[in-house]
Amino acid sequence: MTGAATGRTSGVSRRSLRMAVAGGSILTVLLLCAIAAPWVAPYDPAERVTTPFAKPSGAHWLGADDVGHDLLSQLIYGARVSLLIGVVAALAATVVGALVGVLAGYCRGSVDAILMRIVDVILTLPVLPLTIVIGVFMGPGLTTQILVISSVLWAGLARELRSQVLSLRERDYIHSLNSMGAPTWYVLRRHISRAVFPLIVPQFILAVKTAILLEASLAFLGLGDVTNASWGSMLALAQGRNAFLTDAWLWWILPPGLAIALTVLGFALIGNALEERSRPVLLRRKKIKRGDEGRAQSTADEPAGRADAPLVIENLTISYGEGRLGVRDVSLTLGVDEVVALVGESGSGKSTVAASTIGLLAPAAEIVGGAVRVCGQDVTRLPLRDLQALRGSRIALVPQEAMSALNPVRRIGDQLVESVLVHTSCTRDEARERSVDMLEKVGIDASRIDAYPHQLSGGMRQRVVIAMALVNEPAVLIADEPTSGLDVLMEEEILELLLTLRHSLGLSLLIVSHNLPIVERIADRIAVMKDGEIVEIGSVRAITTNPQHPYTRRLIDAVARLEPAAELQAAR
Template structure:
């Protein structure tokens, strides 16, 4: 596969926005030297048309409109940036304090935020501006007063989530104080979210500044783009052709500036939040042919699951898997083992098209029943998941809806892919529960009423609901005790034989998986270092890491009693 284009669309748009803002910034900084005349000096006859001396003509007093436009960039950008800084500082402080302190502090601050957000922005700015009087300080105060609340609410939600992370709890358990946690952990996580919000806030602030200036609440001694529009309206520019060079240029300047900040802010937000980034689209090379045709690894034709030279990367340089190739035949169980971070779960997620937004397949293919997962449209992927291929996730409790019975959730899994009545779906549900060793009396139970092993059986039943060809079990025994772990893996082994499933089991437990697997694939640092039969992997491993893994795995050995003579 080849990536279309060298830059994403958002990156190109962000570059365009940065270029526009750079030009505007140069105009604002060097306005006294770039402007051909003093904007307050009468240099032409009133309503003079554009000419070689006055490119945009003159207003009703004789001021050069081009000079006013260039100097107006100073005022508009100054008010927008300063107001955005004030709003960002207030919003960040309120959001972080409310999210971390919680309790009464959180309730009081969030009720204030609710009040501010419930009021319409423009009418509120007008009312405050009228009472405070016109001027740049008034504009900055009013704009920042109405823009901080949205940022505070969003950051508060992020801090609430961060506060409950395990590593934060561990820090607090070891005696770390609030300021230490905020400085070392909360702040680094919040700053990437604040930056795009700040850029987007400038965009809104410039629009509000233009609105206030148009209504006469700006500084009458310095012309901004909004005040140029206000003067054009009040001085009858629309009764003559003067509106073409008096109204359109500042209006376009406001629009282009807002657009530039929006493009740049959205690109930064995508960068800081990978979940917002759409995965890059790929196109097949002509020599790949149709799915399941030439190009399939030798001997793997007809296998339900074929992973061919798969490479997955995270972000720019993070590698999740590199050149991974293996297949799983019908009725075969392949165990994928390796240490944490070796890329096992990345391979498992790629097989069902559920890679996180920051990850992308840069080369290779994942063929499920002969079709390439990476080349499917979202609708095709949804139709394949749970039908041709199913996933058993790590945490059964997290995978089940806590407020719905397991019977209703199994019914839903059946009806998503089948056109059947509720009674038919319930019959299928009862059959599935029986297959995984749970009685019909559990159909109305809630997840919290079941043990960990029972919940895992429910998830397995859900994966089998529509008789898939491929079953991916990603750490299916995570969190279970040794006995339940053996029981669940034995159940999977029985089901793959009974239903002729191509079963891929991702696990850390080599001694357990080697009892039921046909082959074992070993991964390290994103690479598949060795794959072979259980006897080959455990008895005569070729790779040093595989040998180390086998030797490190704890095993029960028979006790040999020596007879002392």
């Protein structure tokens, strides 16, 4: 399985590399011709060197125009103008678009509203008519072409970057910088700009491609600089001087047309290759054919009634991009009223598996194989509407950063009531009554329902998050490191609370943790993960007293115990 997945993703990598090499080769040849035009071109493009409409010959490979100018020389010099306008206009559009997108996304408020309304206006106007209107108003010339093209290209980039910055702005490390008093411009320069730069580069390359096409269109319409030959102006002159009435179109129109097409193709190949590498979620992958290699060792049978199990994970494989599999062929069944602990070192893939069960994978992650069934429904194939209906009602999550999962400016009661109203049609009073009841079940006095999160201790906030997860009585609860950030005594209380709720509510509970001694006390079975795979799964007694996999043995041996594991299990 691993070999197949690696082969698939490395195949995608080779495809991107081939595209980049092909595009780079095309552009290198064109760029060298543009730079070396005074030495490569056989004649001065503005000089009459032969008879009008001269046919191709050994002295004039592409013949001549209606005045007697050598068309090959014009084609070589035209590369200079077309590439110059394309690169400069795209660079200006990229700089403006990046500044607008970053400022709008980070500053938000009135700055965002004003900038995005301007972007909306630009995007709603048709590109070619807009460029024609601006070009006619400003008059023909190279400066006009650059200003016109850049003025219509920046808006799309600004909108895309804004959405990325809005997401980045809410990251914990950005909040940490702000809490330490970092100035806005420092955060933008040192952190936000570096995070979005991999997205800007491919957008610039693709903007050059579009700019070259627009330059050819403007020149063809007579808005170019007639004193500097470009590929677009060659086409405009050929069309205006009746090249189609003679055989001259074969050597006057086809060569510049092919040059434009090759240049656009070169930039498109490089841009697409860079975009695939900078945004792995765009990679197109087929599902992986899974073999029997690397399957987890099992020291205990799966729970009876697999078809009725509330959570079934089958051969789950998740990729984070080219050759980076975060989860490999994971299979796990959570039975009715069962507690399964998923343990392993940091980075082993535990949280990725937990996120996949509720359809909340990170943007860069993609399920490339397998299925995740919650109460018979495959989460990996559900439409968004059905998935949202499933979350919080049939399956719920206690996130890894549970204590920061509450909205700090809303009362906990309002947040609990909101959780109820999303999935039920009851009145607000009924939802509040249910919320009070759930708070009491998790050990919080009903009088605290109108408290704000900052008025509660860390352990109480953890209990509120658990109450929010369970208020709609889900069949499955995923607890991802539910005791992280708590002291030892509070860890014990939270786990005992989960165990109590499991029995009183009939929960099936999947606990993700790296703390083996803690989960031993409440789990029915333990699944051990390493490097994205479940290497061993079995009952708590089997795992702790007779581990089969070397990694499991090291994990057990690393735990300091006051009593042997066998005595611990006998006491349970």
